Amino acid sequence: MSDSVICSNQTTFRVRYGETDQMGVVNNAQYASYFEIGRTEMFRQLGLSYAQMEKDGLMMPVSELFVKYYSPAFYDELLTIETSVSNRPTSRICFNYKVYNQQRALITEGYTWLAFLNAATRRPMRVPEAILQALSIK
Amino acid sequence: MSDSVICSNQTTFRVRYGETDQMGVVNNAQYASYFEIGRTEMFRQLGLSYAQMEKDGLMMPVSELFVKYYSPAFYDELLTIETSVSNRPTSRICFNYKVYNQQRALITEGYTWLAFLNAATRRPMRVPEAILQALSIK
Amino acid sequence: MSDSVICSNQTTFRVRYGETDQMGVVNNAQYASYFEIGRTEMFRQLGLSYAQMEKDGLMMPVSELFVKYYSPAFYDELLTIETSVSNRPTSRICFNYKVYNQQRALITEGYTWLAFLNAATRRPMRVPEAILQALSIK
Amino acid sequence: MSDSVICSNQTTFRVRYGETDQMGVVNNAQYASYFEIGRTEMFRQLGLSYAQMEKDGLMMPVSELFVKYYSPAFYDELLTIETSVSNRPTSRICFNYKVYNQQRALITEGYTWLAFLNAATRRPMRVPEAILQALSIK
Secondary structure, three states, rough: OOOOOOEEEEEEEEEOOEOOOOOOOOOOOOOHHHEEEEEEHHHHHOOHHHHHHOOOOOOOOEEEEEEEOOOOOOOEEEEEHHHHHOOOOOOEEEEEEEEEEOOOOEEEEEEEEEOEEEEEOOOOOOOOOHHHHOOOOO | OOOOOOOEEEEEOOOOOOOOOOOOOOOOOOOHHHHHHHHHHHHHHHOOOOHHHHHHOOOOOOEEEEEEOOOOOOOOOEEEEEEEEEEOOOOOOEEEEEEEEEOOEEEOOOOOOOOEOOOOOOEEEEOOHHHHHHHOOO | OOOOOEEEEEEEEEEEEEHEEEOOEEOOOOHHHHHHHHHHHHHOOOOOHHHHHHHHOEOOEEEEEEEEEOOOOOOHHHEEEEEOOOOOOEEEEEEEEEEEOOOOOEEEEEEEEEEEEEEOOEOOOOOOHHHHOOOOOO | OOOOEEEEEEEEOOOOHHEOOOOOOOOOHHHHHHHHHHHHHHHHHOOOOOOHHHHOOOOOOOEEEEEEEEOOOOOOOEEEEEEEEOEEEEEEEEEEEEEEEEOOOOEEEEEEEEEEEOOOOOOOOOOOHHHHHOOOOO
């Protein structure tokens, strides 16, 4: 089933002052960067290092981003990002994200699609075996 | 018709060094900020100042963001953002964006929904008359 | 003595992907934001919340920033920022910062001066008593 | 004389919404990025392209940054950055910056030192001849 979660991760981080804007809340553009924290930490939990994978010749540019904003986040709040993968990656992978505040209110959710590229040629490639193995979906 | 463009704007800007990431291209999060340039300039073209509207008690937080990335953008490129509104605003407004590089290739497109809020109460409100008038859709 | 440290704090954080630039290292502008993490955490350690102080009518804009870059920082590195105050605050306060990587190499150092402003009037004021008390330098 | 200006440039740009913070003014970290606009445009005026120089194997990391903040800048303001070089570059180059608002008030000033690095080896090198020639200080 495409809806069953293959893998998920929870990571907590604090809102920085410079991430707010003059509306007094976290600027909308910031969430794309929070999502990046989420997937980096999911890779780490899987025993993978995106930093190392990139050195080994893989690039994973974002090909699609969606964010739905329900409530604002504020400076110095401790936010929790829940990142999950529910579909077997092919030539790309979809990460889903939910961001919660300390009252456990869902404040933002969204997803990103990332492509797998050969860093040398910048051409698309299939999902590396190491990722499938880490996701236990060989 | 919901597909006919009510209003559109073209604005050109240059990619800054700090907007790139170690992939050597503009970081994905940056486009949400480019989209903000687009709608600010459309408002200016309409004779409206978002800065002034905010001082007058209106806030327009982003409630939804979508970005589709086709090709990368590079440091120092002159990009053109085309911003348009195709639907009559109600309690929210949708802006569509297309980002082109100097070869006129469409590199990114997307949209944002923004809510109209009373800045004092942070409660939703209907689209201000001044915006409908500026869009000539009274 | 102006050189004896009144208060110091150590905080650890991870470099995000979007904080790098196409040189493959953390962009120089990012350190001003890292410094802000350092002073927020020092305030927290002192039992003060800058977020709360701002709600109570205090603003502390940066009036001077200095950064010396010795070595680059890389994506996903765990950096440690050491923040200290060595001078009794008057109408402004100086924070010193040292940023170390995981090999404990000093990669960046610097300082910021921040003014104390009355948020309502945006006029300068003297250091609040609560800050002197927290620093134990009444 | 070290104080006579060898070269200077003026560039104008507009403050983006996401560049403000909850103090309602441009965030202090943003100026390092404004300074980068200034030196990119000075290079362009000299007939040099920093983007091209980097492709040709030169890197110019910032080794020192100083910023003095006199007055705040606001969303949608048109700022002017004046960038100048007053000293003959050696293995590094100093750029001075002054940022003015539309009332021509000096709101921020500062400088950056940048090193010349061989991009392949990341080792220091002397200022390239092309830069001395462009500055007419052969």
